Structure formats: C-alpha cells, structure tokens
Amino acid sequence: MPSDQAEHLVRSRQHALETGELKDYPQVSVGKKEAGAKQQQQQAQKSFNPVPTETAADASGDVRTMRRRLAESLYLVVRGGAGAAAAGGGGSSGAGTGGWDFPAVAHKEGESISDTAQRALASAIGRAHPVLFxxxxxxxxxxxxxxxxxxxxxxxxxxxxxxxxxxxGAAASEFAWVTKQELLGSYLGDARMRELVAKML
Incomplete structure (x- = not known):
C-alpha cells in the first residue's frame, strides 16, 4: 500500500476515534481457562464417533422392522390379500397372487376417504400404534x-x-418396511403402480 494511502487511513481512523464514530476496544487475551476449554473441545471433536446408520436388521436383511435404513423413509407394504389389488384398486398384483401392496380395504358407503384409509391400516396392523394422517x-x-x-x-x-x-384376523400374511427404491425394485410388480409411486413418494 502506498505511504500516502496508509497515512490517510491512519488519520481517518484517528478522526473517527476522536468524534466517537469508532470505538477502540482493548485486545482480549485468551486466558488459561479459555485455552483449556478450547483444547478440550478440539479433543472431543477428534474422538467423536457418529452412530452408524447400518443396523443389525440391515446386515441380516430383516424387513419386518422399522430399525433399518435409518437415513431413508420407510413405507409399509403387505402381502396376502389386504392390499390395493384385493380392494379392487389395481395394485401390484391381482388378489390372491401373493404380490406386495399398500394396506387397503374396500370403501363403505357413508365413510370418508380418510376413515377408509385408517380402517385399512388398522386391518393390517391393528390400532396399537400412533399414526398421524x-x-x-x-x-x-x-x-x-x-x-x-x-x-x-x-x-x-x-x-x-x-x-x-x-x-x-388380518387378511395379510406378511408385512415389510421398505424404501422407495426397494418398492420400485422388487416389491411392486405392476408398471402403473411403480409409475405412480415414483411420482407420489
């Protein structure tokens, strides 16, 4: 930086201090206590081990538990007659063919769509688990x-x-908690259902 510019900056700063536009704060030295705390924090960061996202269920291939694929969303599917195909909705397979579907039941007259959906879920896994629609x-x-x-x-x-x-008394014989990619891979056999799931989830 040229000397005239440096002198100008010094004079400008001095003027700002004199007029109160700028305040000169004393330099704060880090004491032993603060330095020790900072060193402890750095040591803690070095020794931090994150919880693994792969669980025992992932290792064993168990899809009947929600304790799997912790970094992804899981979706409930059933097999054996309580799915969308069995309810007449054209799910992943025809009723009785053993394909996987989302829980579904036939709509009853006077029932709201939300009530039907809640009844479909309850027909598969009961009402013991809290769910927010x-x-x-x-x-x-x-x-x-x-x-x-x-x-x-x-x-x-x-x-x-x-x-x-x-x-x-559930019509389904099996259930599984699977990811979107698993749904699109081997769980949904119907092409229209796979296309819908790809857009919907």
Missing part, C-alpha cells in the same frame, strides 16, 4: 381395470420405531 385428502389415486379407483393417503408413524405385528 397427513391431511384428509388423498395424495394420489389409481384407476382400476375394469372399474374402481384406489385412493392413497400419506400417514406418518409417531414414536417410532415400532415393533409391528399383523392384526388378529
């Missing part, structure tokens, strides 16, 4: 062939992870 309106629908429509509502588990069991 996100809104009362469906997030998507799929027209069945030759007739009928399946509506999809999103629900969020509260106080998870749960230890889920099929409800007594």
């Amino acid at each position: 996100i809104g009362a309106a469906p997030m998507a629908h799929l027209r069945a062939q030759p007739k009928g429509t399946t509506f999809f509502l999103l629900a969020q588990a509260i106080d998870d992870p749960w230890d889920v069991r099929l409800a007594a």
Whole structure:
C-alpha cells in the first residue's frame, strides 16, 4: 500500500476515534481457562464417533422392522390379500397372487376417504400404534381395470420405531418396511403402480 494511502487511513481512523464514530476496544487475551476449554473441545471433536446408520436388521436383511435404513423413509407394504389389488384398486398384483401392496380395504358407503384409509391400516396392523394422517385428502389415486379407483393417503408413524405385528384376523400374511427404491425394485410388480409411486413418494 502506498505511504500516502496508509497515512490517510491512519488519520481517518484517528478522526473517527476522536468524534466517537469508532470505538477502540482493548485486545482480549485468551486466558488459561479459555485455552483449556478450547483444547478440550478440539479433543472431543477428534474422538467423536457418529452412530452408524447400518443396523443389525440391515446386515441380516430383516424387513419386518422399522430399525433399518435409518437415513431413508420407510413405507409399509403387505402381502396376502389386504392390499390395493384385493380392494379392487389395481395394485401390484391381482388378489390372491401373493404380490406386495399398500394396506387397503374396500370403501363403505357413508365413510370418508380418510376413515377408509385408517380402517385399512388398522386391518393390517391393528390400532396399537400412533399414526398421524397427513391431511384428509388423498395424495394420489389409481384407476382400476375394469372399474374402481384406489385412493392413497400419506400417514406418518409417531414414536417410532415400532415393533409391528399383523392384526388378529388380518387378511395379510406378511408385512415389510421398505424404501422407495426397494418398492420400485422388487416389491411392486405392476408398471402403473411403480409409475405412480415414483411420482407420489
């Protein structure tokens, strides 16, 4: 920096200090106590070991627990007659063919779509687990062939992870907690359902 500019900066700073536009604070030296605390913090950061996101269920391939794929969202699917196909909605497979579907039941007259969705979930895993349905309106629908429509509502588990069991008398014979990629990979056999899930979730 040229000497005239340096002198100008010094004079400007001195003037600002004299007029009160600038305040000159004393330099604060770090004491032994503060230095020790900072050193402890640095040591703690070096020794920090994050909790692994891979669980025993991931290692064993157990899909019947929510204690898996901790970094991803999981979705409940059932197999054996309580899914969208069995409810007449054209799910991943025809009723009785053993394919995986989201829990579903046929709509009853006078029942709201939200009530039907809650009954569908309860028919698969009972009502012992707290669930928050996100809104009362469906997030998507799929027209069945030759007739009928399946509506999809999103629900969020509260106080998870749960230890889920099929409800007594449930039409489903199996359940699984799977990721979106797993749904699109090997769980949903119907092309229309896979296309819907790819957009919906």
